[in-house]
Amino acid sequence: MLLYQVIRNHIQNLVNEGRLNAGSKLPSERSLQEQFNSTRITVREALARLESEGVIYSQKRKGWFVTPEKLKWHPARKVNFNALSESQGFVPSTKVIELMTPSNEHSIASFHFDDKPIYKLTRARYLDGRGVLVEEIHCLAARFNHLEKQVLNGSITDVMKQHYQVDVSHEQCNISVTVLPDYAAEILEKNSGTPCLKVQRARYDNEDNLVDFNLEFWLHDCIEMVVEGS
Protein backbone atom coordinates (compact mmCIF):
# COMPACT_ATOMS: atom_id res chain seq x y z
CA MET A 1 0.00 0.00 0.00
CA LEU A 2 1.13 3.54 -0.75
CA LEU A 3 2.77 5.29 2.16
CA TYR A 4 0.51 8.32 2.10
CA GLN A 5 -2.46 5.94 2.15
CA VAL A 6 -1.01 4.24 5.23
CA ILE A 7 -0.72 7.59 6.97
CA ARG A 8 -4.20 8.57 5.80
CA ASN A 9 -5.69 5.35 7.11
CA HIS A 10 -3.92 5.75 10.41
CA ILE A 11 -5.42 9.19 10.99
CA GLN A 12 -8.80 8.07 9.68
CA ASN A 13 -8.75 5.27 12.25
CA LEU A 14 -7.86 7.64 15.07
CA VAL A 15 -10.92 9.67 14.13
CA ASN A 16 -13.21 6.68 13.68
CA GLU A 17 -12.22 5.19 17.01
CA GLY A 18 -12.90 8.50 18.70
CA ARG A 19 -9.30 8.91 19.82
CA LEU A 20 -9.41 12.24 18.02
CA ASN A 21 -12.63 14.12 18.66
CA ALA A 22 -14.32 16.69 16.44
CA GLY A 23 -12.39 19.94 16.59
CA SER A 24 -9.29 18.48 18.23
CA LYS A 25 -5.83 19.13 16.86
CA LEU A 26 -3.77 16.56 15.02
CA PRO A 27 -0.12 15.87 15.83
CA SER A 28 2.28 18.21 14.01
CA GLU A 29 3.37 17.33 10.50
CA ARG A 30 6.92 16.76 11.67
CA SER A 31 5.89 14.35 14.38
CA LEU A 32 3.84 12.36 11.87
CA GLN A 33 6.84 12.40 9.56
CA GLU A 34 9.00 10.85 12.27
CA GLN A 35 6.35 8.36 13.27
CA PHE A 36 6.20 6.97 9.72
CA ASN A 37 9.87 7.46 8.79
CA SER A 38 8.76 9.62 5.96
CA THR A 39 8.96 13.20 4.69
CA ARG A 40 6.72 16.21 5.09
CA ILE A 41 5.74 16.10 1.43
CA THR A 42 4.26 12.65 1.89
CA VAL A 43 2.64 13.51 5.20
CA ARG A 44 1.06 16.57 3.62
CA GLU A 45 -0.18 14.45 0.72
CA ALA A 46 -2.03 12.29 3.24
CA LEU A 47 -3.41 15.34 5.05
CA ALA A 48 -4.57 16.89 1.78
CA ARG A 49 -6.52 13.75 0.88
CA LEU A 50 -8.22 13.70 4.27
CA GLU A 51 -9.06 17.37 3.82
CA SER A 52 -10.63 16.68 0.42
CA GLU A 53 -12.65 13.89 1.98
CA GLY A 54 -13.85 16.29 4.65
CA VAL A 55 -12.32 14.32 7.53
CA ILE A 56 -9.93 17.05 8.67
CA TYR A 57 -9.45 20.73 7.93
CA SER A 58 -6.64 23.21 8.34
CA GLN A 59 -6.50 26.68 9.77
CA LYS A 60 -3.81 28.83 8.30
CA ARG A 61 -0.54 28.35 10.17
CA LYS A 62 -2.39 26.88 13.13
CA GLY A 63 -2.55 23.23 12.20
CA TRP A 64 -4.93 20.45 11.28
CA PHE A 65 -8.17 19.67 13.09
CA VAL A 66 -10.89 17.04 12.97
CA THR A 67 -13.95 18.23 11.03
CA PRO A 68 -17.17 18.60 13.07
CA GLU A 69 -20.60 17.52 11.80
CA LYS A 70 -21.90 19.16 8.64
CA LEU A 71 -24.80 21.58 8.69
CA LYS A 72 -27.78 20.29 6.71
CA TRP A 73 -29.06 23.16 4.64
CA HIS A 74 -32.09 23.60 2.35
CA PRO A 75 -31.07 26.02 -0.42
CA ALA A 76 -34.61 26.07 -1.80
CA ARG A 77 -36.14 27.26 1.45
CA LYS A 78 -36.11 30.68 3.01
CA VAL A 79 -33.59 29.57 5.57
CA ASN A 80 -32.85 31.35 8.78
CA PHE A 81 -29.23 30.50 9.44
CA ASN A 82 -29.52 30.96 13.18
CA ALA A 83 -32.65 28.89 13.68
CA LEU A 84 -31.44 26.14 11.38
CA SER A 85 -28.06 25.90 13.07
CA GLU A 86 -29.55 25.83 16.55
CA SER A 87 -32.02 23.12 15.58
CA GLN A 88 -29.01 20.99 14.68
CA GLY A 89 -27.16 21.66 17.90
CA PHE A 90 -24.74 24.34 16.72
CA VAL A 91 -24.10 27.73 18.28
CA PRO A 92 -24.25 30.16 15.34
CA SER A 93 -22.81 33.63 15.13
CA THR A 94 -22.41 36.29 12.46
CA LYS A 95 -19.81 38.97 11.94
CA VAL A 96 -20.37 41.96 9.68
CA ILE A 97 -17.19 42.48 7.68
CA GLU A 98 -18.17 45.52 5.67
CA LEU A 99 -21.16 47.43 4.37
CA MET A 100 -20.27 49.24 1.21
CA THR A 101 -22.42 52.31 0.85
CA PRO A 102 -24.31 52.84 -2.37
CA SER A 103 -22.21 53.62 -5.39
CA ASN A 104 -22.46 53.47 -9.11
CA GLU A 105 -19.10 51.82 -9.37
CA HIS A 106 -19.13 48.71 -11.41
CA SER A 107 -19.53 45.59 -9.31
CA ILE A 108 -20.15 41.97 -10.19
CA ALA A 109 -23.77 42.40 -9.18
CA SER A 110 -24.40 45.80 -10.76
CA PHE A 111 -25.84 44.59 -14.02
CA HIS A 112 -28.50 42.61 -12.17
CA PHE A 113 -29.81 45.95 -10.93
CA ASP A 114 -29.61 47.96 -14.17
CA ASP A 115 -26.46 49.67 -12.84
CA LYS A 116 -28.44 51.52 -10.19
CA PRO A 117 -26.71 52.29 -6.85
CA ILE A 118 -26.52 49.26 -4.56
CA TYR A 119 -25.48 48.25 -1.10
CA LYS A 120 -22.96 45.46 -0.71
CA LEU A 121 -22.94 43.76 2.66
CA THR A 122 -20.14 41.30 3.44
CA ARG A 123 -20.51 38.96 6.40
CA ALA A 124 -18.90 35.88 7.85
CA ARG A 125 -20.86 33.20 9.65
CA TYR A 126 -19.65 30.80 12.30
CA LEU A 127 -20.76 27.51 13.83
CA ASP A 128 -19.43 26.88 17.33
CA GLY A 129 -16.86 29.57 16.64
CA ARG A 130 -15.63 27.99 13.42
CA GLY A 131 -15.89 30.18 10.32
CA VAL A 132 -17.91 28.28 7.75
CA LEU A 133 -19.02 30.83 5.18
CA VAL A 134 -18.50 34.29 3.74
CA GLU A 135 -21.37 35.98 1.98
CA GLU A 136 -21.94 39.10 -0.06
CA ILE A 137 -25.45 40.52 -0.15
CA HIS A 138 -26.26 43.02 -2.89
CA CYS A 139 -29.46 45.04 -2.93
CA LEU A 140 -30.88 48.25 -4.34
CA ALA A 141 -30.02 51.32 -2.29
CA ALA A 142 -33.25 53.07 -3.21
CA ARG A 143 -35.32 50.17 -1.95
CA PHE A 144 -33.43 49.67 1.31
CA ASN A 145 -32.75 53.24 2.29
CA HIS A 146 -30.40 53.69 5.29
CA LEU A 147 -29.68 50.00 5.51
CA GLU A 148 -26.63 50.94 7.59
CA LYS A 149 -28.95 51.88 10.43
CA GLN A 150 -30.37 48.37 10.75
CA VAL A 151 -29.05 45.45 12.74
CA LEU A 152 -27.10 43.53 10.14
CA ASN A 153 -25.82 40.47 11.96
CA GLY A 154 -29.15 38.65 11.99
CA SER A 155 -31.53 37.53 9.29
CA ILE A 156 -31.49 39.93 6.34
CA THR A 157 -34.79 38.46 5.19
CA ASP A 158 -36.32 39.59 8.48
CA VAL A 159 -34.83 43.09 8.18
CA MET A 160 -36.26 43.44 4.69
CA LYS A 161 -39.66 42.26 5.81
CA GLN A 162 -39.98 44.23 9.04
CA HIS A 163 -38.29 47.49 8.12
CA TYR A 164 -38.94 47.72 4.40
CA GLN A 165 -42.09 45.63 3.90
CA VAL A 166 -40.32 43.56 1.28
CA ASP A 167 -41.16 39.87 0.99
CA VAL A 168 -39.11 37.28 -0.85
CA SER A 169 -41.48 35.12 -2.87
CA HIS A 170 -39.14 32.92 -4.90
CA GLU A 171 -35.49 32.52 -5.75
CA GLN A 172 -32.94 30.81 -7.91
CA CYS A 173 -29.69 29.30 -6.66
CA ASN A 174 -26.69 28.36 -8.76
CA ILE A 175 -24.29 26.08 -6.98
CA SER A 176 -20.83 25.02 -8.03
CA VAL A 177 -17.59 23.76 -6.52
CA THR A 178 -14.55 26.01 -6.71
CA VAL A 179 -12.01 27.63 -4.35
CA LEU A 180 -12.44 30.49 -1.91
CA PRO A 181 -11.58 33.91 -3.31
CA ASP A 182 -8.49 35.19 -1.50
CA TYR A 183 -10.33 37.80 0.54
CA ALA A 184 -12.71 35.13 1.85
CA ALA A 185 -9.85 32.77 2.65
CA GLU A 186 -8.29 35.52 4.75
CA ILE A 187 -11.50 36.19 6.67
CA LEU A 188 -11.94 32.49 7.43
CA GLU A 189 -8.22 32.04 8.26
CA LYS A 190 -7.84 29.49 5.50
CA ASN A 191 -5.08 28.98 2.98
CA SER A 192 -5.51 30.42 -0.46
CA GLY A 193 -6.86 27.68 -2.70
CA THR A 194 -9.21 26.10 -0.16
CA PRO A 195 -12.10 24.32 -1.92
CA CYS A 196 -15.58 25.68 -1.35
CA LEU A 197 -19.16 25.55 -2.49
CA LYS A 198 -20.10 28.74 -4.28
CA VAL A 199 -23.80 29.56 -4.03
CA GLN A 200 -25.22 32.38 -6.10
CA ARG A 201 -28.74 33.32 -5.06
CA ALA A 202 -31.12 35.66 -6.85
CA ARG A 203 -34.23 36.39 -4.78
CA TYR A 204 -37.42 37.96 -6.12
CA ASP A 205 -40.61 39.45 -4.74
CA ASN A 206 -44.02 38.35 -5.98
CA GLU A 207 -43.90 40.91 -8.78
CA ASP A 208 -40.69 39.32 -10.07
CA ASN A 209 -38.51 42.24 -9.04
CA LEU A 210 -35.06 41.27 -7.87
CA VAL A 211 -34.88 41.78 -4.09
CA ASP A 212 -31.28 40.84 -3.53
CA PHE A 213 -28.45 39.08 -5.25
CA ASN A 214 -26.12 37.07 -3.02
CA LEU A 215 -22.87 35.21 -3.23
CA GLU A 216 -22.11 32.64 -0.56
CA PHE A 217 -18.83 30.79 -0.20
CA TRP A 218 -19.27 27.77 2.05
CA LEU A 219 -16.34 25.68 3.19
CA HIS A 220 -16.87 22.42 1.37
CA ASP A 221 -16.74 20.30 4.50
CA CYS A 222 -19.23 22.33 6.56
CA ILE A 223 -22.39 21.79 4.60
CA GLU A 224 -24.69 19.15 3.21
CA MET A 225 -27.45 20.46 0.99
CA VAL A 226 -30.93 19.00 1.00
CA VAL A 227 -33.19 19.62 -1.99
CA GLU A 228 -36.74 18.42 -2.34
CA GLY A 229 -38.18 18.11 -5.81
CA SER A 230 -41.53 17.28 -7.32
Add this chain to the structure above:
Amino acid sequence: MLLYQVIRNHIQNLVNEGRLNAGSKLPSERSLQEQFNSTRITVREALARLESEGVIYSQKRKGWFVTPEKLKWHPARKVNFNALSESQGFVPSTKVIELMTPSNEHSIASFHFDDKPIYKLTRARYLDGRGVLVEEIHCLAARFNHLEKQVLNGSITDVMKQHYQVDVSHEQCNISVTVLPDYAAEILEKNSGTPCLKVQRARYDNEDNLVDFNLEFWLHDCIEMVVEGS
Protein backbone atom coordinates in the same frame (compact mmCIF):
# COMPACT_ATOMS: atom_id res chain seq x y z
CA MET B 1 4.57 36.64 -5.66
CA LEU B 2 4.77 32.95 -4.82
CA LEU B 3 6.29 30.83 -7.55
CA TYR B 4 3.41 28.41 -7.79
CA GLN B 5 1.09 31.39 -8.16
CA VAL B 6 3.22 32.67 -11.02
CA ILE B 7 2.95 29.31 -12.76
CA ARG B 8 -0.77 29.16 -12.00
CA ASN B 9 -1.34 32.62 -13.44
CA HIS B 10 0.66 31.78 -16.53
CA ILE B 11 -1.50 28.77 -17.31
CA GLN B 12 -4.66 30.64 -16.38
CA ASN B 13 -3.71 33.32 -18.89
CA LEU B 14 -3.04 30.77 -21.61
CA VAL B 15 -6.58 29.50 -21.07
CA ASN B 16 -8.17 32.94 -20.83
CA GLU B 17 -6.49 34.14 -24.02
CA GLY B 18 -7.71 31.05 -25.82
CA ARG B 19 -4.19 29.81 -26.51
CA LEU B 20 -5.26 26.61 -24.77
CA ASN B 21 -8.72 25.50 -25.80
CA ALA B 22 -11.20 23.41 -23.82
CA GLY B 23 -10.06 19.82 -23.82
CA SER B 24 -6.54 20.52 -25.06
CA LYS B 25 -3.50 19.10 -23.32
CA LEU B 26 -1.13 21.16 -21.20
CA PRO B 27 2.66 21.00 -21.60
CA SER B 28 4.22 18.20 -19.55
CA GLU B 29 5.09 18.84 -15.92
CA ARG B 30 8.79 18.57 -16.70
CA SER B 31 8.66 21.14 -19.45
CA LEU B 32 6.83 23.57 -17.16
CA GLN B 33 9.47 22.87 -14.53
CA GLU B 34 12.23 23.85 -16.96
CA GLN B 35 10.32 26.87 -18.22
CA PHE B 36 10.10 28.28 -14.70
CA ASN B 37 13.43 26.99 -13.37
CA SER B 38 11.52 25.18 -10.69
CA THR B 39 10.77 21.67 -9.46
CA ARG B 40 7.97 19.25 -10.17
CA ILE B 41 6.64 19.63 -6.64
CA THR B 42 6.04 23.32 -7.20
CA VAL B 43 4.64 22.79 -10.68
CA ARG B 44 2.24 20.19 -9.33
CA GLU B 45 1.20 22.59 -6.58
CA ALA B 46 0.19 25.08 -9.26
CA LEU B 47 -1.63 22.40 -11.25
CA ALA B 48 -3.48 21.20 -8.15
CA ARG B 49 -4.77 24.72 -7.44
CA LEU B 50 -6.00 25.09 -10.98
CA GLU B 51 -7.69 21.73 -10.70
CA SER B 52 -9.46 22.80 -7.49
CA GLU B 53 -10.59 25.96 -9.24
CA GLY B 54 -12.00 23.85 -12.05
CA VAL B 55 -9.74 25.38 -14.72
CA ILE B 56 -7.92 22.18 -15.61
CA TYR B 57 -8.37 18.49 -14.87
CA SER B 58 -6.16 15.43 -14.99
CA GLN B 59 -6.65 12.00 -16.44
CA LYS B 60 -4.71 9.30 -14.70
CA ARG B 61 -1.22 9.01 -16.19
CA LYS B 62 -2.35 10.81 -19.32
CA GLY B 63 -1.79 14.42 -18.38
CA TRP B 64 -3.55 17.68 -17.69
CA PHE B 65 -6.31 19.16 -19.84
CA VAL B 66 -8.36 22.33 -19.99
CA THR B 67 -11.80 21.90 -18.43
CA PRO B 68 -14.78 22.26 -20.82
CA GLU B 69 -17.99 24.10 -19.93
CA LYS B 70 -19.98 22.85 -16.98
CA LEU B 71 -23.34 21.15 -17.37
CA LYS B 72 -26.15 23.10 -15.73
CA TRP B 73 -28.27 20.63 -13.87
CA HIS B 74 -31.56 20.92 -11.94
CA PRO B 75 -31.46 18.37 -9.12
CA ALA B 76 -35.05 19.15 -8.17
CA ARG B 77 -36.44 18.29 -11.60
CA LYS B 78 -36.99 14.92 -13.19
CA VAL B 79 -34.02 15.44 -15.44
CA ASN B 80 -33.34 13.48 -18.55
CA PHE B 81 -29.56 13.47 -18.77
CA ASN B 82 -29.51 13.03 -22.52
CA ALA B 83 -32.01 15.76 -23.36
CA LEU B 84 -30.47 18.19 -20.89
CA SER B 85 -26.96 17.63 -22.19
CA GLU B 86 -27.97 18.00 -25.80
CA SER B 87 -29.86 21.22 -25.09
CA GLN B 88 -26.58 22.61 -23.80
CA GLY B 89 -24.56 21.51 -26.80
CA PHE B 90 -22.97 18.36 -25.39
CA VAL B 91 -22.95 14.88 -26.91
CA PRO B 92 -23.98 12.59 -24.03
CA SER B 93 -23.40 8.87 -23.72
CA THR B 94 -23.93 6.24 -21.05
CA LYS B 95 -22.09 3.04 -20.28
CA VAL B 96 -23.59 0.29 -18.16
CA ILE B 97 -20.86 -0.92 -15.82
CA GLU B 98 -22.73 -3.62 -13.97
CA LEU B 99 -26.22 -4.80 -13.06
CA MET B 100 -26.15 -6.72 -9.83
CA THR B 101 -28.97 -9.20 -9.78
CA PRO B 102 -31.29 -9.23 -6.80
CA SER B 103 -29.80 -10.44 -3.59
CA ASN B 104 -30.43 -10.22 0.08
CA GLU B 105 -26.83 -9.36 0.73
CA HIS B 106 -26.38 -6.32 2.82
CA SER B 107 -25.79 -3.21 0.75
CA ILE B 108 -25.67 0.46 1.61
CA ALA B 109 -29.15 0.86 0.20
CA SER B 110 -30.73 -2.28 1.64
CA PHE B 111 -32.22 -0.72 4.71
CA HIS B 112 -34.12 1.77 2.61
CA PHE B 113 -36.02 -1.19 1.17
CA ASP B 114 -36.64 -3.14 4.37
CA ASP B 115 -33.84 -5.55 3.39
CA LYS B 116 -35.87 -6.94 0.51
CA PRO B 117 -34.00 -8.12 -2.63
CA ILE B 118 -32.86 -5.23 -4.82
CA TYR B 119 -31.20 -4.53 -8.13
CA LYS B 120 -28.10 -2.40 -8.18
CA LEU B 121 -27.29 -0.79 -11.50
CA THR B 122 -23.94 0.94 -11.93
CA ARG B 123 -23.42 3.26 -14.88
CA ALA B 124 -20.97 5.88 -16.09
CA ARG B 125 -22.05 8.92 -18.07
CA TYR B 126 -20.02 10.95 -20.52
CA LEU B 127 -20.18 14.39 -22.12
CA ASP B 128 -18.35 14.66 -25.43
CA GLY B 129 -16.55 11.47 -24.50
CA ARG B 130 -15.37 12.75 -21.13
CA GLY B 131 -16.48 10.72 -18.12
CA VAL B 132 -18.31 13.06 -15.76
CA LEU B 133 -20.24 10.86 -13.37
CA VAL B 134 -20.69 7.39 -11.92
CA GLU B 135 -24.07 6.42 -10.52
CA GLU B 136 -25.57 3.55 -8.61
CA ILE B 137 -29.29 2.98 -8.96
CA HIS B 138 -30.95 0.77 -6.35
CA CYS B 139 -34.53 -0.47 -6.72
CA LEU B 140 -36.80 -3.24 -5.53
CA ALA B 141 -36.43 -6.46 -7.53
CA ALA B 142 -40.08 -7.40 -7.01
CA ARG B 143 -41.27 -4.13 -8.45
CA PHE B 144 -38.93 -4.12 -11.48
CA ASN B 145 -38.99 -7.77 -12.42
CA HIS B 146 -36.47 -8.78 -15.12
CA LEU B 147 -34.90 -5.36 -15.21
CA GLU B 148 -31.93 -6.99 -16.93
CA LYS B 149 -34.05 -7.40 -20.07
CA GLN B 150 -34.59 -3.68 -20.47
CA VAL B 151 -32.41 -1.15 -22.25
CA LEU B 152 -30.39 0.30 -19.41
CA ASN B 153 -28.24 2.97 -21.01
CA GLY B 154 -31.04 5.52 -21.41
CA SER B 155 -33.40 7.15 -18.98
CA ILE B 156 -34.26 4.86 -16.09
CA THR B 157 -37.25 7.05 -15.30
CA ASP B 158 -38.59 6.28 -18.76
CA VAL B 159 -37.99 2.53 -18.36
CA MET B 160 -39.85 2.57 -15.05
CA LYS B 161 -42.74 4.48 -16.53
CA GLN B 162 -43.14 2.60 -19.80
CA HIS B 163 -42.35 -0.95 -18.76
CA TYR B 164 -43.47 -1.00 -15.15
CA GLN B 165 -46.08 1.78 -14.98
CA VAL B 166 -44.21 3.41 -12.13
CA ASP B 167 -44.17 7.20 -11.90
CA VAL B 168 -41.83 9.26 -9.79
CA SER B 169 -43.87 11.91 -8.03
CA HIS B 170 -41.33 13.55 -5.71
CA GLU B 171 -37.82 13.12 -4.44
CA GLN B 172 -35.21 14.23 -1.95
CA CYS B 173 -31.58 14.94 -2.79
CA ASN B 174 -28.71 15.20 -0.34
CA ILE B 175 -25.65 16.86 -1.83
CA SER B 176 -22.19 17.11 -0.37
CA VAL B 177 -18.59 17.58 -1.48
CA THR B 178 -16.19 14.68 -0.97
CA VAL B 179 -13.84 12.50 -3.06
CA LEU B 180 -14.62 9.78 -5.57
CA PRO B 181 -14.73 6.28 -4.12
CA ASP B 182 -11.82 4.33 -5.61
CA TYR B 183 -13.96 2.16 -7.86
CA ALA B 184 -15.51 5.29 -9.41
CA ALA B 185 -12.11 6.92 -9.85
CA GLU B 186 -11.00 3.86 -11.78
CA ILE B 187 -14.03 3.92 -14.07
CA LEU B 188 -13.52 7.60 -14.83
CA GLU B 189 -9.73 7.18 -15.22
CA LYS B 190 -9.09 9.62 -12.41
CA ASN B 191 -6.59 9.52 -9.58
CA SER B 192 -7.73 8.27 -6.24
CA GLY B 193 -8.68 11.26 -4.13
CA THR B 194 -10.30 13.30 -6.89
CA PRO B 195 -12.89 15.70 -5.45
CA CYS B 196 -16.50 15.17 -6.41
CA LEU B 197 -20.06 16.14 -5.69
CA LYS B 198 -21.92 13.27 -4.05
CA VAL B 199 -25.63 13.31 -4.74
CA GLN B 200 -27.91 10.93 -2.89
CA ARG B 201 -31.40 10.80 -4.34
CA ALA B 202 -34.43 9.08 -2.88
CA ARG B 203 -37.37 9.06 -5.30
CA TYR B 204 -40.94 8.28 -4.36
CA ASP B 205 -44.22 7.56 -6.13
CA ASN B 206 -47.41 9.42 -5.28
CA GLU B 207 -48.21 6.93 -2.54
CA ASP B 208 -44.89 7.75 -0.86
CA ASN B 209 -43.34 4.41 -1.67
CA LEU B 210 -39.64 4.53 -2.41
CA VAL B 211 -39.16 3.95 -6.15
CA ASP B 212 -35.40 4.03 -6.29
CA PHE B 213 -32.44 5.13 -4.21
CA ASN B 214 -29.50 6.51 -6.13
CA LEU B 215 -25.94 7.58 -5.51
CA GLU B 216 -24.32 9.87 -8.05
CA PHE B 217 -20.68 10.92 -8.01
CA TRP B 218 -20.15 13.94 -10.25
CA LEU B 219 -16.72 15.30 -11.00
CA HIS B 220 -16.70 18.63 -9.22
CA ASP B 221 -15.74 20.61 -12.30
CA CYS B 222 -18.36 19.18 -14.64
CA ILE B 223 -21.52 20.44 -13.05
CA GLU B 224 -23.29 23.55 -11.88
CA MET B 225 -26.51 22.95 -10.02
CA VAL B 226 -29.56 25.15 -10.40
CA VAL B 227 -32.21 25.10 -7.71
CA GLU B 228 -35.43 27.08 -7.76
CA GLY B 229 -37.17 27.77 -4.48
CA SER B 230 -40.38 29.36 -3.38
Add this chain to the structure above:
DNA sequence: CAGTGGTCTAGACCACGAT
Protein backbone atom coordinates in the same frame (compact mmCIF):
# COMPACT_ATOMS: atom_id res chain seq x y z
C1' DC C 1 11.26 2.20 -25.73
C1' DA C 2 11.18 7.00 -24.48
C1' DG C 3 8.62 10.12 -21.95
C1' DT C 4 5.06 10.96 -18.65
C1' DG C 5 2.72 11.23 -14.41
C1' DG C 6 2.51 9.16 -9.49
C1' DT C 7 5.12 8.64 -5.50
C1' DC C 8 8.89 9.48 -2.43
C1' DT C 9 13.45 11.10 -0.12
C1' DA C 10 16.26 14.55 2.42
C1' DG C 11 16.96 18.38 3.07
C1' DA C 12 16.16 24.05 3.34
C1' DC C 13 14.35 28.95 4.52
C1' DC C 14 10.80 31.99 6.07
C1' DA C 15 6.76 34.05 8.41
C1' DC C 16 3.80 33.47 11.77
C1' DG C 17 1.63 31.45 16.15
C1' DA C 18 1.89 30.27 20.70
C1' DT C 19 4.21 31.15 24.94
Add this chain to the structure above:
DNA sequence: TCGTGGTCTAGACCACTGG
Protein backbone atom coordinates in the same frame (compact mmCIF):
# COMPACT_ATOMS: atom_id res chain seq x y z
C1' DT D 1 12.05 32.54 21.18
C1' DC D 2 10.85 28.04 19.53
C1' DG D 3 8.07 25.22 16.89
C1' DT D 4 4.83 25.20 13.32
C1' DG D 5 2.99 25.28 8.79
C1' DG D 6 3.82 27.26 3.93
C1' DT D 7 6.92 27.13 0.28
C1' DC D 8 10.73 25.39 -2.35
C1' DT D 9 15.04 22.76 -4.13
C1' DA D 10 17.24 18.73 -6.42
C1' DG D 11 17.15 14.84 -7.05
C1' DA D 12 15.12 9.48 -7.41
C1' DC D 13 12.35 5.11 -8.90
C1' DC D 14 8.40 2.97 -10.89
C1' DA D 15 4.27 1.99 -13.75
C1' DC D 16 2.09 3.15 -17.36
C1' DT D 17 0.99 5.59 -22.10
C1' DG D 18 1.80 6.35 -26.57
C1' DG D 19 4.55 5.99 -30.47
